[in-house]
Amino acid sequence: MLELDCGLEFDAARAEADFFPALPPHAAVCLIEPREEKAERFLIRTQNLQRRLQRLLGPIDPASKRLNLSDFASGIRYRLTGSPFEQTLTYYQHAKHLFPKRYRDLLRLRPAAVLPPAARTMARSRRAAPPRHSPNAFSTYSKSGTARSKSAAIPRFPAASIPK
Secondary structure, eight states: OOOOOEEEEOOTTTIIIIIHHHSOSSOEEEEEEESSTTSOOEEEEESOHHHHHHHHHSOOOTTOOOOOOTTTEEEEEEEEOSSHHHHHHHHHHHHHHHOTTTHHHHHTOOOOSSOOHHHHHHHHHSOSSOOTTOTTOOOSSSSHHHHHHHHTTSOOOOGGGSOO
């Protein structure tokens, strides 16, 4: 697992002088630790760690409805990421470890919209109609004579000629 290898303690009184200047303005995955033990951690990914945490942990603006976690946070742990893939992988690993029941919602993972390969193979292997000369031809009619007269107008194709 890609560990969150850097960390800082957060103190709202000294944040402007010590905390925010110590943060790098780079892409990262960040875990905000709560002050209370029973509170849930806050996992984020961002393209600019310094700017995002200034927005989340900075001074409260009374005119804004923006989320502010300055009273919530006791510290942060983060990992700088060099690519979008590394960022997504790190976020996935930590979300799955910290939130095993809801990590799919955090990552916005949805079921695939396409059929799996096994279902596609089954759909292709079905025949439109059995060959006319086949003794094992399936019939919905009780008498074979009725089936022959009704199916004379239906074109029959051998299995090999069905397009895939």
